[in-house]
Amino acid sequence: MLDMRPDCECCEASLDLSGTNARICSFDCTFCASRPEGTLMGKCPNCAGALAPRPARAGGKLARLPASRKRVVNAGGCAT
Ligand SMILES: [Zn+2]
Numbered sequence: 001m002l003d004m005r006p007d008c009e010c011c012e013a014s015l016d017l018s019g020t021n022a023r024i025c026s027f028d029c030t031f032c033a034s035r036p037e038g039t040l041m042g043k044c045p046n047c048a049g050a051l052a053p054r055p056a057r058a059g060g061k062l063a064r065l066p067a068s069r070k071r072v073v074n075a076g077g078c079a080t
């Protein structure tokens with residue numbers, strides 16, 4: 001199951017759980033949508049894996065299986 005993290009690892013932007021503004025890699029590294037197409041060039045800066053749009057978790061499921069509230073931020077910043 002995906003963590004559904006609340007923020008972007010690079011810039012700490014808050015991400016909408018029901019929207020399409022989040023990008024993730026296979027390890028759940030999470031970024032805002034402006035990153036993959038820009039500075040990250042479509043690759044995760046942590047594992048070099050491909051980034052894909054994060055699917056939304058449907059409303060009722062979020063209540064039962066809540067999204068992560070833990071904000072994860074890449075301390076070293078993201079490579080450009
Ligand atoms: Zn960001």
Ligand SMILES: [Zn+2]
Nearest residue numbers: 025029044047
């Ligand atoms: Zn990654």
